Amino acid sequence: MTLEAVLEGIPMPVLLIGDDSRIRLANSAASEMFNRDLGGASVVSLVRQAPVLAVIDASLTAAQAGQARFLLSGLSGENTYICRANPLPDGGAMLSFEDQTQQEDSEIMRRDFVANISHELRTPLTSLIGFIETLRGPARGDVDAHDRFLTIMDREAQRMNRMVSDLLSLSRVEVDERIRPRDQVDLAAVLRSVVATLEGKLSDASVTVSADALRDSFPILGDRDQLTQLFLNLIENAIKYGGTGKTIHIGVENLDRDLALRQPAVRVDIRDEGEGIDAIHLPRLTERFYRVDDHRSRDQGGTGLGLAIAKHIVSRHRGRLKITSEQGIGSCFSVFFPRAQ
Numbered sequence: 001m002t003l004e005a006v007l008e009g010i011p012m013p014v015l016l017i018g019d020d021s022r023i024r025l026a027n028s029a030a031s032e033m034f035n036r037d038l039g040g041a042s043v044v045s046l047v048r049q050a051p052v053l054a055v056i057d058a059s060l061t062a063a064q065a066g067q068a069r070f071l072l073s074g075l076s077g078e079n080t081y082i083c084r085a086n087p088l089p090d091g092g093a094m095l096s097f098e099d100q101t102q103q104e105d106s107e108i109m110r111r112d113f114v115a116n117i118s119h120e121l122r123t124p125l126t127s128l129i130g131f132i133e134t135l136r137g138p139a140r141g142d143v144d145a146h147d148r149f150l151t152i153m154d155r156e157a158q159r160m161n162r163m164v165s166d167l168l169s170l171s172r173v174e175v176d177e178r179i180r181p182r183d184q185v186d187l188a189a190v191l192r193s194v195v196a197t198l199e200g201k202l203s204d205a206s207v208t209v210s211a212d213a214l215r216d217s218f219p220i221l222g223d224r225d226q227l228t229q230l231f232l233n234l235i236e237n238a239i240k241y242g243g244t245g246k247t248i249h250i251g252v253e254n255l256d257r258d259l260a261l262r263q264p265a266v267r268v269d270i271r272d273e274g275e276g277i278d279a280i281h282l283p284r285l286t287e288r289f290y291r292v293d294d295h296r297s298r299d300q301g302g303t304g305l306g307l308a309i310a311k312h313i314v315s316r317h318r319g320r321l322k323i324t325s326e327q328g329i330g331s332c333f334s335v336f337f338p339r340a341q
């Protein structure tokens with residue numbers, strides 16, 4: 001049994017160093033991590049971070065085991081490792097590096113998400129509490145004020161309600177993202193029913209829909225409820241941000257081959273004639289709670305979660321979402337689905 005083979009069998013980067021701090025053996029995971037040939041190098045030149053050097057020193061001079069955080073910049077940014085040093089019985093030490101980057105990233109994302117939710121819910125809640133106080137105090141007996149305040153309170157409560165529903169949808173969509181939808185669904189039929197559902201909002205905003213393509217049928221394997229939710233949000237956004245009196249263009253077409261999906265696809269375009277979205281916002285638009293204009297989205301009763309939900313629904317359908325926009329001309333949200341074979 002050779003030591004080299006044993007080290008190779010360990011998936012995490014491992015180094016054996018002598019009591020002169022020089023590297024005696026390194027597995028290929030370690031050479032990959034440091035991106036160089038390690039034989040004979042001094043570990044001090046490799047690591048150079050005081051906490052890690054202290055732990056290594058303690059293992060070599062006092063035969064003490066220990067661990068420290070180790071940061072390494074690579075091509076894809078900075079990675080965080082836990083470096084463990086274990087003294088060996090005949091002198092020297094074994095160092096191992098456990099990659100913590102993903103864990104730390106997802107921990108940060110979780111914390112941010114919780115902080116965002118709390119903030120989003122607190123705003124309407126603060127306003128509700130304020131109005132309740134006013135109704136009990138200064139506005140007691142003022143019937144006009146009652147009506148006005150109750151209208152606002154209703155709006156804020158509805159917004160919290162929508163926020164909670166959207167959060168629930170988001171977590172549901174995330175849960176079944178890996179389960180591929182199996183039903184034959186006609187995209188044109190889904191879009192027709194979404195447009196019919198939005199009739200009221202369309203006429204309130206004097207927005208017309210142009211959708212000649214919906215006369216044909218475009219079958220895909222899908223989840224009808226989720227597809228409805230996806231297009232409801234995209235068309236609602238086009239109404240909200242497209243502007244009063246404008247037109248929303250809905251296009252659907254079969255593609256013999258989509259380059260990114262690498263198979264026959266159906267493309268759905270929801271295009272508006274709004275102000276457009278600055279290019280710097282486009283890559284972040286599908287992040288949870290990301291809005292180009294906070295006030296505008298809130299005034300319209302938006303939760304900032306619609307596109308995050310949309311992205312998950314599209315990826316559950318093994319499709320892709322492409323957003324293009326031209327300032328002053330409008331935005332186009334295109335969804336590509338693999339075509340049902």
Ligand SMILES: Nc1ncnc2c1ncn2[C@@H]1O[C@H](COP(=O)(O)OP(=O)(O)O)[C@@H](O)[C@H]1O
Nearest residue numbers: 237238241291292293297302303304305306307
């Ligand atoms: N058609 C559109 N035109 C311009 N901006 C848009 C459009 N659709 C979405 N956006 C921007 O993307 C943001 C996120 O959209 P979404 O997740 O649906 O949240 P919400 O509609 O609740 O604000 C919106 O706040 C808006 O700034």
Ligand SMILES: [Mg+2]
Nearest residue numbers: 233237302306
């Ligand atoms: Mg929306």
